[in-house]
Amino acid sequence: MINAILFDLSGVLYEGDTAIPGALQSVERVQASSLEIRFITNTSRKTRSKLLDDLRILGFKVNPDQVFTAVDAAKSWLQQRGLRPYCLVHENIQGEFSDFDQCDPNAVLMGDAAEAFSYNNLNRAFRLCLGGAPLVGVGYNRYFNSGSQLLLDAGPYIKAIEFAASVEATILGKPSAEFFHQALASTTAAADQALMVGDDVFGDVEGALNAGIQGCLVRTGKYQTGDECKIMGNFHTVDSVVEAVELILGGNC
Amino acid sequence: MINAILFDLSGVLYEGDTAIPGALQSVERVQASSLEIRFITNTSRKTRSKLLDDLRILGFKVNPDQVFTAVDAAKSWLQQRGLRPYCLVHENIQGEFSDFDQCDPNAVLMGDAAEAFSYNNLNRAFRLCLGGAPLVGVGYNRYFNSGSQLLLDAGPYIKAIEFAASVEATILGKPSAEFFHQALASTTAAADQALMVGDDVFGDVEGALNAGIQGCLVRTGKYQTGDECKIMGNFHTVDSVVEAVELILGGNC
Numbered sequence: 001m002i003n004a005i006l007f008d009l010s011g012v013l014y015e016g017d018t019a020i021p022g023a024l025q026s027v028e029r030v031q032a033s034s035l036e037i038r039f040i041t042n043t044s045r046k047t048r049s050k051l052l053d054d055l056r057i058l059g060f061k062v063n064p065d066q067v068f069t070a071v072d073a074a075k076s077w078l079q080q081r082g083l084r085p086y087c088l089v090h091e092n093i094q095g096e097f098s099d100f101d102q103c104d105p106n107a108v109l110m111g112d113a114a115e116a117f118s119y120n121n122l123n124r125a126f127r128l129c130l131g132g133a134p135l136v137g138v139g140y141n142r143y144f145n146s147g148s149q150l151l152l153d154a155g156p157y158i159k160a161i162e163f164a165a166s167v168e169a170t171i172l173g174k175p176s177a178e179f180f181h182q183a184l185a186s187t188t189a190a191a192d193q194a195l196m197v198g199d200d201v202f203g204d205v206e207g208a209l210n211a212g213i214q215g216c217l218v219r220t221g222k223y224q225t226g227d228e229c230k231i232m233g234n235f236h237t238v239d240s241v242v243e244a245v246e247l248i249l250g251g252n253c
Numbered sequence: 254m255i256n257a258i259l260f261d262l263s264g265v266l267y268e269g270d271t272a273i274p275g276a277l278q279s280v281e282r283v284q285a286s287s288l289e290i291r292f293i294t295n296t297s298r299k300t301r302s303k304l305l306d307d308l309r310i311l312g313f314k315v316n317p318d319q320v321f322t323a324v325d326a327a328k329s330w331l332q333q334r335g336l337r338p339y340c341l342v343h344e345n346i347q348g349e350f351s352d353f354d355q356c357d358p359n360a361v362l363m364g365d366a367a368e369a370f371s372y373n374n375l376n377r378a379f380r381l382c383l384g385g386a387p388l389v390g391v392g393y394n395r396y397f398n399s400g401s402q403l404l405l406d407a408g409p410y411i412k413a414i415e416f417a418a419s420v421e422a423t424i425l426g427k428p429s430a431e432f433f434h435q436a437l438a439s440t441t442a443a444a445d446q447a448l449m450v451g452d453d454v455f456g457d458v459e460g461a462l463n464a465g466i467q468g469c470l471v472r473t474g475k476y477q478t479g480d481e482c483k484i485m486g487n488f489h490t491v492d493s494v495v496e497a498v499e500l501i502l503g504g505n506c
């Protein structure tokens with residue numbers, strides 16, 4: 001029995017600047033049902049307010065309290081520890097970290113920095129980590145679909161620094177079980193009464209399963225043929241969020 | 254009983270443009286002895302001829318036949334298979350691959366590309382590998398000492414693409430056992446009669462031990478305090494190549 005549904009955003013509700021066909025209506029059906037709904041995203045190319053604006057412009061009816069972002073989780077983690085992060089993040093979200101003292105950094109934060117993943121910037125991150133600075137990752141996603149092509153996400157770059165400096169990153173956001181549970185704690189549902197719908201077989205589906213949550217992989221966004229064979233465990237695979245919602249509202253989960 | 258000695262170059266004989274104190278004399282002593290000597294390097298910022306020129310300018314007496322490079326090993330591997338590589342390598346060595354058809358690539362070659370490790374270039378490498386192109390790495394080194402600071406080497410970037418595309422690279426050069434054995438095959442020594450002297454505890458020392466060769470770690474170049482605790486197995490740790498040569502010529506290996 002599913003009481004709560006967790007939706008990934010990019011690749012599930014939209015690709016680039018375009019809504020997935022039927023996604024608007026599917027989200028509306030869930031919002032109108034007795035199911036609790038949360039949106040959880042690792043995206044680190046947009047501020048929280050831009051993310052909410054873009055969802056609204058696309059026509060999605062989303063309550064800001066329903067949205068959990070890895071960027072917010074990373075900010076809280078750094079704030080709680082009073083750290084001075086070197087923020088290797090996208091220029092669009094640099095402003096989200098303006099409250100932090102970033103002089104003489106004693107931590108490294110890595111998001112999806114895109115072109116800012118330069119040789120110089122990565123060398124700086126590497127040397128700080130080799131010197132003992134904790135490495136914090138905004139998600140661990142391998143790639144995403146920009147709407148026109150697949151692009152590297154933060155995960156491979158975090159992996160590079162982990163390998164170079166022989167350290168292990170603390171990953172905030174998906175697939176961290178803590179992040180899934182934090183989103184669920186704002187609902188009345190237990191983990192096994194929740195379903196995660198995502199296009200990332202590792203970050204969304206495997207992450208959810210490891211957190212005791214049910215999983216549903218959609219064949220949109222970054223999905224590639226055969227992705228469902230890349231992980232162990234029982235989960236649904238459906239054509240899109242429309243089919244996922246049919247499945248849930250039809251009581252077939 | 255040691256009959257052959259394998260020297261790494263950067264970080265062992267020189268750092269940046271400066272010879273390690275005493276290194277010239279130590280190499281001369283070995284060249285004048287009955288020991289066989291080989292130089293094996295993963296460097297992919299210099300062509301073979303530039304490497305030999307720089308050694309000569311620094312004053313090292315080296316026979317070209319004694320030098321084995323990972324770049325040469327990678328070129329042979331690609332040639333033998335008739336592949337069309339996308340060469341994500343340093344601009345200095347692009348010319349080494351001018352004989353290859355690089356249109357419509359069906360393989361990815363990654364060396365220490367430095368600033369050429371841009372987001373765009375890495376996205377291209379990733380998409381080719383995700384589509385099935387084999388990934389070939391020139392060594393798997395994590396970092397090196399440029400003479401003034403530690404800089405990322407090819408290894409972390411290869412790791413990033415391996416993770417992104419869920420593939421495993423073929424590593425030519427160290428720490429591939431095949432590469433060590435190829436250098437040794439040009440001597441009369443068996444593996445256990447040879448000693449590898451290097452500053453990279455993974456690529457040089459662990460690689461040699463896995464190939465059945467004895468290992469000696471020097472505390473110059475990229476060496477960081479505690480490196481000798483990062484791998485298992487028996488090997489020597491000495492202050493520099495001078496002490497390594499003392500050890501060997503004194504019969505203490």
